[in-house]
Amino acid sequence: MNFKRRGTLLIALLVSLLLVISGCGAKAPAPAATPAPDAAAAKIKVAFVYVGPVGDFGYTYAQDQGRKYLEANMKNVETAFVENVPETADCERVFTDFAQKGYNIIIGTSYGYMDYMVNVSKKFPNVVFEHCSGYKTTDNLGTYFNRDYQARYLTGMVAGKYTKTNVIGFIAPFGTPEVIRNINAFTLGAQSVNPKIQVNVVWTNSWNDPPTEKTAANSLIDAGADMLAMHVDSPTFAQTAQDRGKLAIGHDSDMTKFAPNALLVGDVSNWGPYFVDVIKQVEAKTWKPTQYFGGMKDGGIIDITPFSDKVDKDFQALVLAKKQDIMSGKFDPFSGPIYDQSGALKIKEGEAGKDDLLLSYNWFVKGVQGTIPKS
Numbered sequence: 001m002n003f004k005r006r007g008t009l010l011i012a013l014l015v016s017l018l019l020v021i022s023g024c025g026a027k028a029p030a031p032a033a034t035p036a037p038d039a040a041a042a043k044i045k046v047a048f049v050y051v052g053p054v055g056d057f058g059y060t061y062a063q064d065q066g067r068k069y070l071e072a073n074m075k076n077v078e079t080a081f082v083e084n085v086p087e088t089a090d091c092e093r094v095f096t097d098f099a100q101k102g103y104n105i106i107i108g109t110s111y112g113y114m115d116y117m118v119n120v121s122k123k124f125p126n127v128v129f130e131h132c133s134g135y136k137t138t139d140n141l142g143t144y145f146n147r148d149y150q151a152r153y154l155t156g157m158v159a160g161k162y163t164k165t166n167v168i169g170f171i172a173p174f175g176t177p178e179v180i181r182n183i184n185a186f187t188l189g190a191q192s193v194n195p196k197i198q199v200n201v202v203w204t205n206s207w208n209d210p211p212t213e214k215t216a217a218n219s220l221i222d223a224g225a226d227m228l229a230m231h232v233d234s235p236t237f238a239q240t241a242q243d244r245g246k247l248a249i250g251h252d253s254d255m256t257k258f259a260p261n262a263l264l265v266g267d268v269s270n271w272g273p274y275f276v277d278v279i280k281q282v283e284a285k286t287w288k289p290t291q292y293f294g295g296m297k298d299g300g301i302i303d304i305t306p307f308s309d310k311v312d313k314d315f316q317a318l319v320l321a322k323k324q325d326i327m328s329g330k331f332d333p334f335s336g337p338i339y340d341q342s343g344a345l346k347i348k349e350g351e352a353g354k355d356d357l358l359l360s361y362n363w364f365v366k367g368v369q370g371t372i373p374k375s
Contacts, residue, residue, distance in 0.1 A: 044105065044279055046070065047098040048081040049091060051110035052208040058233030058252045059207065062269045063109045063132070065253070069272025074279055087112025092120055099124040105282060107275070108132065110207070111176055117141055128282055133178050135359055137289045144274060145178070146302040147295035149185035149358070150326050151267035153333035154304050154319050155229070155249045156189025158265045159197075161315055162247055163227040166196045169220025171230035171237050173207045175372040179231050180361040185333045186229060186249075187367050200225060201370030208233040214240050221246055238262050247310075254305040265319075266305045273299050293355060297327040334358070339366040 048067050052060035060083065067079050080103070085091045091113050098106050099120060105128045108117050114134035121129045121141040129141040137143060159168050168190060172179050183201060190197040200223060202216040213232055217240035220228060228241045229249040238248040238259035248259060250266020274294065281287035294301040304323070307316050325331035334353030340346050340363045347353055362372065 042076060043078040044074075044076055044282065045103040046077055046079045046105045046107065046275075046279065047103040048079065049085050049094050049098075049106070049108045049110075049113065050081060050083040051085060051087060051112070052233050053083050054081070056208050056233040057235055057255060057258065059269075060109070060233060062252045063271055066271030066275050070275040070279065073272070073276050077279060089116065092116035095120040095129075096123070099127050104128065105130065105279065111174075111178060128278075128287060130278060133176075135291065137291065140289060142287075142289035142291065144278075144292040144294075146269055146271075146298075147293060148267055148269065148302050149181050149333055150296050151302050151304050152182045152185040153189035153192075153326070154323055155265050155267055156186035156191075157193050157319050157322065158307075158311060158315070159186070159227050159229060159247075159249050160190030160192065160194035162264060162310070163190075163194070163197070165224050165226045166194065166198060167224040168197060168199045168227045168229060169217065169223070169225030170199050170201045171204060171213055171216045171220070171228070171232055172201050173204055173232050175203075175362075175374065177359055177361040180364065180372060181358055182231055183368060184361065184365045187365050188333060188338070191367055197367055199229075199368045201364075201368060203370075203373055204232060205373075206232070210234045210236040213237050217241065218244075235259060250305060256305065256308070260308075264308045264311055268303055268305050270300050270303065274301055295326075296323065340364060341366055341368060 050060045054064040107130045109132045111133045121138045187199045213236040217237045235255040235258035241248040242259040242262035248262040332352040336347035337349040338347040
């Protein structure tokens with residue numbers, strides 16, 4: 001065979017093949033790809049700032065469950081969070097950082113963030129801010145909270161029924177109106193079934209400090225309490241009660257798994273539906289800075305957990321009947337007459353505490369032992 005000719009033929013064949021391929025591309029061009037929508041650009045970015053860890057199984061845990069509910073129920077939402085942010089100028093830095101990163105909505109979940117959120121909201125007028133438990137608003141800062149005192153009254157009823165010493169220990173963080181309101185409602189609920197009730201309060205000066213909470217729980221038990229309640233964030237108090245053969249009432253989330261032999265019932269906060277409603281308002285451009293204060297009738301934003309088997313069925317029915325009275329407006333936990341520690345009449349018979357009182361509580365009801373520290 002003539003190798004020179006063979007090489008020439010091969011080259012010719014290759015050139016022809018390339019022309020065919022090129023020609024095919026020219027005759028039948030592939031359709032232009034439709035640009036994919038920018039999913040990230042379509043997302044509404046929501047940031048959460050937490051005072052405690054998401055694993056506290058109390059207040060911050062409940063708020064974070066609300067965040068997860070939001071993500072699960074609104075696919076166009078992207079969330080982020082920072083935990084363990086102190087109620088100092090450091091939180092202002094965190095709020096500012098989220099705003100500068102383009103987050104559309106920023107939610108601060110602790111009372112002590114209030115003034116810092118006011119400052120940041122004024123610097124970022126196009127960002128929506130929501131603050132839990134505060135009372136100050138701006139053109140783009142609203143507040144939200146639930147009427148947890150309603151559930152506290154009901155869980156207080158259970159505590160009053162099942163204490164044998166008539167002494168209930170209450171572990172509290174700070175002397176804010178929110179905390180005082182809940183201690184008062186809890187005490188009134190307990191006294192409604194047992195007028196002899198005394199509620200002893202110990203302060204921890206922290207929302208979440210398990211070692212201090214354990215010390216406080218032991219000190220209350222040593223002082224005669226056979227039932228513990230709290231307004232802090234961890235289940236440590238209930239575990240301590242269980243270890244010492246006492247009973248407990250939960251707060252913010254269902255803590256039963258941590259102390260199944262001690263916990264009788266608890267209140268639980270369900271923030272998710274509220275967060276969804278806020279985002280829908282922002283989407284519809286109808287959001288305005290309001291002071292939301294939702295109760296048991298408002299979609300379960302506050303409720304009670306299932307009862308322990310230690311709570312007899314007849315008493316469960318009594319508590320649930322009172323819950324229905326609260327939801328219907330037939331009964332208010334702060335219905336008068338209500339007296340303070342000194343015996344002074346604070347709410348007259350036939351009247352009930354108004355929201356301005358509930359949001360500014362600075363006195364204990366009769367039956368509470370302890371003084372209120374400056375917050």
